[in-house]
Amino acid sequence: MEAFGTSNDISSDARTKEFVRRIEKLKQEMRAIILAHYYTVPEVQDVADIVGDSLALARAAESTEADVIVFAGVYFMGETASILNPDKLVLMPDDHAGCPLADSCPTEEFRAFKRQYPDALVISYINSTAEIKAESDIICTSSNAERIVRQVPEDKRIIFGPDRNLGGYVMRKLNRKMILWQGYCYVHEAFNWEVVKSAVEAHPGAELIAHPECREDLLQHADFIGSTSGLLEYAGRSSSETFIVATEPGILHEMRKRSPQKTFIPAPKDASQPWSTCTQMKQNTLEKLLRCMESRQPQIVVEESLRQAALKSIRRMLEMS
Numbered sequence: 001m002e003a004f005g006t007s008n009d010i011s012s013d014a015r016t017k018e019f020v021r022r023i024e025k026l027k028q029e030m031r032a033i034i035l036a037h038y039y040t041v042p043e044v045q046d047v048a049d050i051v052g053d054s055l056a057l058a059r060a061a062e063s064t065e066a067d068v069i070v071f072a073g074v075y076f077m078g079e080t081a082s083i084l085n086p087d088k089l090v091l092m093p094d095d096h097a098g099c100p101l102a103d104s105c106p107t108e109e110f111r112a113f114k115r116q117y118p119d120a121l122v123i124s125y126i127n128s129t130a131e132i133k134a135e136s137d138i139i140c141t142s143s144n145a146e147r148i149v150r151q152v153p154e155d156k157r158i159i160f161g162p163d164r165n166l167g168g169y170v171m172r173k174l175n176r177k178m179i180l181w182q183g184y185c186y187v188h189e190a191f192n193w194e195v196v197k198s199a200v201e202a203h204p205g206a207e208l209i210a211h212p213e214c215r216e217d218l219l220q221h222a223d224f225i226g227s228t229s230g231l232l233e234y235a236g237r238s239s240s241e242t243f244i245v246a247t248e249p250g251i252l253h254e255m256r257k258r259s260p261q262k263t264f265i266p267a268p269k270d271a272s273q274p275w276s277t278c279t280q281m282k283q284n285t286l287e288k289l290l291r292c293m294e295s296r297q298p299q300i301v302v303e304e305s306l307r308q309a310a311l312k313s314i315r316r317m318l319e320m321s
Contacts, residue, residue, distance in 0.1 A: 003320075004095065005067065006222055015131075016286060019286045019289075019290050020043075020046075020047055020286070022238065022290055022294075023047055023286075023289060023293060024047070024289050026267070026290075026293045027049075027070075027293070027295065030067065030068045031066055031067040031068060032067065032069070032070050032291065032293065033049045033050070033060070033064050033066035033068070033069055033070070033087045034047060034048045034049050034070045034071070034072065034160065034248055034289070035048060035049070035050050035051075035052070035057050035060055035061065035069065035070070035071050035072065035077075035081070035249075036050070036051050036071075036073065036252055037051070037052070037054070037057065037072065037073040037074075037077065038051060038052065038053060038074040038228045038232075038248075038250055038251045038253075038285070039073075039228075039248040039250035039251065039278050039281040040072045040073065040248070040250055040282070040284045041282055041284065041285065041286075042188050042250075042253040043213075043286045044072050044093075044284050044285070044286055044289060045250075045253055045254065046116070047063065048072065048312065052140070052225050052229065053099065053141065053143055053228040053229045054077065054126045054127070054141040054142070054143070054146055055126075055143040055227070055229070055321065056143075056229060057071075057077060057081075057142040058080055058081075058084070058126065058141070058314070058318070059318065061080065061081040061084050061085060061177070062084045062085075062318065064085075064088075065076075067088060067089065067090070068088065068089045068090075068091065069085060069088055069089070069090045069091070070091045070093075070292065070293060071090060071091070071092050071265070071300070072092070072284040072287065072289060073097070073281065073284065074097045074098060074099040074102075074129060074278075074281060075095060075096075075097060075098050075099060075102075075300075076099050076102045076127060076129060076130075078090055078091075078092040078124070078300040079129070079130050079300055079302055080130075080133075080236035080314065081214045081300070081302045081304045082125065082301060082307070083118060083130060083133070083178050083302050083310050083311050083314060084314065085305050086302075086304070086307060086310070089299060090299065090301075091294065091296065091297070091299060091300070092284075092290045092300055093283075093284045093285065093288035093294065094182070094283040094284055094285075094288050094298075095189050095298040095300065096283065097280045097281065097283040097284060098186075099127055099278055099280060100129045100186055100280070101125075101162060101163060101183055101184065101185045101186075102128050102129050102132070102162070102218055103127075104162055104183040104184070104202060105119055105128060105129070105161055105162035105181055105183050106110060106255035106258065107129070107131040107133055109130060109179065110132055110135055110161065110162075111135060111249055113159070113161075113181060114135065114159060114300060117157060117159055117179055117280075118158045119157055120156075120157040120158060121137050121138070121156050121157065121158050121159070121181060122136045122137045122138075122153055122158075122159045122161075123136065123137065123138045123139075123140055123145075123148060123149065123152075123159070123160050124136035124138075124139055124140070124160075124161055124162065124313070125139070125140060125141070125142075125145070125157055125160075125161065125162060125163045125166060126139050126140065126141045126317075127162070127163065127185070128162055128180060128207060129159070129302075130290065130302050130306055130307070130310045131161070131306065131310075133162070133309075133310035133313050133320065134306055134308035134310040134313070136313040137313060138192065138247060138316045138320065139311055139313045139314050139316070139317040140317055141227065141317075142166055142211065142212055142226075142227035142228075142230075143227040143229055143230065144317065144320070144321045145166060145170050145212075145320075146170050146174065146258070147172055147320070147321065148317065148320050148321070149174060149176065149178070150171050150174065151320055154176070157178075157179065158176075158178040158179065158236050159178070159179045159181070160178040160179065160180055160181070161180065161181025161183060162181045162183030163181075163183055163184050163185060163213055164180045164181065164183060165184055165185070165189070165212065165213050165215055165216070165226075166212050166213050166215060167180040167181075167218060168180065169214075169216075169225065169241070172216075177314070182308075184213070184269040185210060185213045186245065187213075187276045187277065187278045188213035188214045188215075188246070188248075188312060189213075189214075189249050189278070190269045190270075190276040190277060191210070191213060191214050191215065191218050191246050191267055191269065192217070192218065192270070193215075193217045193218045193221055195268055195269070195270050195271070196208065196218060196221075196244065196246060196267045196268060197221070198263065199245055199267060199268050199270070200221070203242055203244065203265065205240070205241075205242060206240070206242035206243060206244050206263075207223040207238060207240045207242070207243050207244070207245055208221060208222050208223050208224075208244045208246065208267070209223060209224045209225075209226070209231050209234060209235065209244070209245055210224070210225050210231075210245075210246035210247065210267075211223060211225070211226070211227065211228065211231065211246060211247035212226070212227070212248050213224050213247075214247075222246070226240075228247060228251050231245065231247060231251065232251065232254060232255060232258065234256075234306050235255055235259060235262065235264070236258055236259055239240040241262050241263060242260075242262065242263040242264075242265070243255075243262065243263070243264050243265065244265045244266075244267050245264055245265065245266055245267060246267035247267075248276065248278045248281065249266040249275040249277060250278070250281060250282075251277075252264045279321070285317075288294055302309040
């Protein structure tokens with residue numbers, strides 16, 4: 001491997017700058033806004049107008065006055081932007097960047113699951129397909145799941161899907177039973193307390209902060225549990241100087257920008273892998289971002305009857321948040 005500063009590095013840096021220049025120019029010409037999730041690669045986050053978690057990005061997509069929304073994330077995020085903005089052009093750098101959690105909840109199987117509990121209110125995590133959103137009463141994110149469940153009368157049964165770990169966390173936090181779909185995020189499911197414990201022991205005084213999509217065995221040992229935006233805010237206000245972060249490591253870019261004096265260590269996946277990465281989020285490269293803006297492809301369009309059905313549950317989330 002060549003050392004930093006070689007001609008290859010310089011040409012790569014020049015290429016990145018040229019991509020950014022062209023993206024910025026196109027953004028003005030198209031009256032576009034670029035939205036990026038915290039889990040995307042740093043260079044994509046740096047060129048975005050808004051970097052955020054699912055709730056912040058949904059709100060941004062709903063309120064933007066831009067003509068074009070370019071969404072660097074996974075497919076359900078672009079789909080949600082299209083549901084909220086049927087008259088706008090919604091582009092994604094890679095429309096094959098799917099979400100295995102969303103894909104783990106097939107529509108027909110979920111309908112059959114619902115039929116077992118006909119009196120239940122259905123709350124679905126935003127990490128779901130448009131079809132599942134259409135089958136749901138309310139959508140939630142990791143930022144507002146607890147707040148939304150609190151607003152449901154105690155005597156009302158709740159189906160919660162597709163993430164069993166987020167659902168389980170809310171159940172324990174509110175001491176409330178829910179009927180859980182057994183899906184999970186492979187990035188967060190991979191964190192095992194027995195492995196992460198070694199990192200905690202190696203950094204005395206460090207705080208372990210974790211996303212609620214992690215397994216219960218790890219969350220029991222976390223100093224703080226929160227959504228990506230919640231983890232960012234906590235790390236900024238905490239007096240601790242070192243944090244072990246149990247979520248997708250893309251968030252560390254923003255953490256280090258906000259608190260450069262602090263140390264952020266990704267929680268290890270296992271002895272051979274020092275972090276757990278979402279490969280689908282990483283499919284959003286700077287070059288793909290440029291190409292999608294140049295070609296205005298791939299476009300994300302949700303069929304109108306499906307869009308209308310899915311919009312109701314998303315609107316309820318935004319109203320209840």
